[in-house]
Amino acid sequence: MSEGQTLTQRAVEVLSTADGRAKTELSRAHAAAWLASRKPGATPMAVGRGDPPLHPARPARPKLLLPREVPRRRPGSPAGRIALLHAVAHIELNAVDLHWDIIARFGHVPMPMGFYDDWVRAADDESRHFQLMCACLDGMGSHYGALPAHAGMWRAAEDTRNDLPGRLAVVPMVLEARGLDVTPGMIEIFRKADATEAVAALETIYAEEVAHVAYGSKWFHFLCGRENRDPKDAFHDLVQRYFHGALKPPFNDEKRAEAGIPPDFYWPLADAHQ
Numbered sequence: 001m002s003e004g005q006t007l008t009q010r011a012v013e014v015l016s017t018a019d020g021r022a023k024t025e026l027s028r029a030h031a032a033a034w035l036a037s038r039k040p041g042a043t044p045m046a047v048g049r050g051d052p053p054l055h056p057a058r059p060a061r062p063k064l065l066l067p068r069e070v071p072r073r074r075p076g077s078p079a080g081r082i083a084l085l086h087a088v089a090h091i092e093l094n095a096v097d098l099h100w101d102i103i104a105r106f107g108h109v110p111m112p113m114g115f116y117d118d119w120v121r122a123a124d125d126e127s128r129h130f131q132l133m134c135a136c137l138d139g140m141g142s143h144y145g146a147l148p149a150h151a152g153m154w155r156a157a158e159d160t161r162n163d164l165p166g167r168l169a170v171v172p173m174v175l176e177a178r179g180l181d182v183t184p185g186m187i188e189i190f191r192k193a194d195a196t197e198a199v200a201a202l203e204t205i206y207a208e209e210v211a212h213v214a215y216g217s218k219w220f221h222f223l224c225g226r227e228n229r230d231p232k233d234a235f236h237d238l239v240q241r242y243f244h245g246a247l248k249p250p251f252n253d254e255k256r257a258e259a260g261i262p263p264d265f266y267w268p269l270a271d272a273h274q
């Protein structure tokens, strides 16, 4: 890490780091450097322009399998709970890369500085979330990499690599919003098992994910306004273009509303409607 690095160079460095621990530590250090540079009187850091890899570097383990090849385990068993946390750790690591990728990939689109602040903060959150999940897995006698994980998580990023509104619609406003729908059920599973460390970690994740969805909605509406597009029509159009399959109810209407996603954005794309 050097003083003169641009934000985009730092993003590419995170994306090019394979090991989960090293990736998230670097991510947190770069986030702290950017946020410090944004304080009044600090030396500003340039956003710059970068050339992010099409796929981020990933560790040799976990082995990546197609979703249908990943063995299913009962969530009521200890092995099932480990598998669930392992899957969340994998999602968090992917999310670290997704947030740095949006910074590096779309450097050519002029955006207000607040756009970078938001995604840097989100990347910092995801890095902590990954580390929290790793600590829980360690506490349960496992570790990230011990089980296979889903391949294909990067597909949404690849499909939307040339379309910033499309990226915002699919990643924070569909995929991360889905996290708001399913996390309360997961917390219940760990609460029933008296797994207090996992409950606390998942509650932190749940509370902080609302902001990531809200950042998505904020900047999606910003771009629609700048391009004079109707946000709801644009959202429907982009999700149908880039997201494969219908959205799955039940939806967490309350948290989605808190994050700035109204029901008429997602309900028309739901399973029941198709």
Ligand SMILES: [Fe+2]
Residues within 6 Å of the ligand: 092, 095, 125, 126, 129, 205, 209
């Ligand atoms: Fe997260």
Ligand SMILES: [Fe+2]
Residues within 6 Å of the ligand: 095, 122, 126, 176, 209, 212
């Ligand atoms: Fe997130």
